[in-house]
Amino acid sequence: MGIAVITGAASGIGACVKARLEAQGYDIIGIDLQGETISADLSTTEGRQAAITQTLEMCEGNIDRLVLAAGLGGHIEDGQLVARVNYFGAVELLDGFKEALRKTQGRVVVISSNSAQMRTDPESDIVRCLLDGNEGQAMQYIGDSHGALTYGVSKHAVARAVRRRAAEWGQIGVTLNAIAPGMTETPMFRGAADHPVIGRSVEAIPIPKTRVATPDEIAGVIEFMLSDTAEYMQGSIIYVDGGTDAQLRPDAF
Numbered sequence: 001m002g003i004a005v006i007t008g009a010a011s012g013i014g015a016c017v018k019a020r021l022e023a024q025g026y027d028i029i030g031i032d033l034q035g036e037t038i039s040a041d042l043s044t045t046e047g048r049q050a051a052i053t054q055t056l057e058m059c060e061g062n063i064d065r066l067v068l069a070a071g072l073g074g075h076i077e078d079g080q081l082v083a084r085v086n087y088f089g090a091v092e093l094l095d096g097f098k099e100a101l102r103k104t105q106g107r108v109v110v111i112s113s114n115s116a117q118m119r120t121d122p123e124s125d126i127v128r129c130l131l132d133g134n135e136g137q138a139m140q141y142i143g144d145s146h147g148a149l150t151y152g153v154s155k156h157a158v159a160r161a162v163r164r165r166a167a168e169w170g171q172i173g174v175t176l177n178a179i180a181p182g183m184t185e186t187p188m189f190r191g192a193a194d195h196p197v198i199g200r201s202v203e204a205i206p207i208p209k210t211r212v213a214t215p216d217e218i219a220g221v222i223e224f225m226l227s228d229t230a231e232y233m234q235g236s237i238i239y240v241d242g243g244t245d246a247q248l249r250p251d252a253f
Helices: 012-024 045-059 079-096 098-104 125-132 135-142 147-171 187-193 198-204 215-225 244-248
Strands: 003-007 027-032 065-068 107-111 175-181 237-240
Touching (some): 012 065, 065 079, 079 107, 079 135, 079 147, 125 135, 147 237
Parallel strands (some): 065 107
């Protein structure tokens, strides 16, 4: 089937995507802090570059499927760390693998979040600096802010980064889309839900379907987005959140 690269492959949605693509016959290169083919700290420039270099060596410069699932939740106190992993840990790898994907007419799914449009100012200085690739300036604006502030901002920016690249990448034959999951029973979600303060905000988010998703439900949609059936999708942000976004923003789409 080819080679699939998955960040955040050790747990949660990434692990479920890994299992589904393995079942299809893909050779998997998993990237995570530990426990996967490549151990890398995506919060640092050095860790991201190491992940890119090692991956390209292992796949001999050809990637058929890429899923960027690594991320940190809003319950993490260090807002800078959350933004570094969620935005730069996705976008730098995305750009670093561009040529390897072009060679195979590859397909990419980046994980955003339905939080991307919750109380996020699209014109904020943090968003602007993230999209400009100015990591140092973005961190100065974030300062000592909690991850609860930067989680949604980073997921908003990563969705826009996908949209901004969609036209050019489509023209070179690479299918590029993002998924915006809602609350999903992963270790990241559990960390937020069980947090004594953040947990109250989590409980206040409405879910018309009246339950959280399983990681495999989200992985199933990602599997479809990577399939031949979804080849004509390009630059789409697919909400899979039990109806939360539709309830909160019924007239915005």
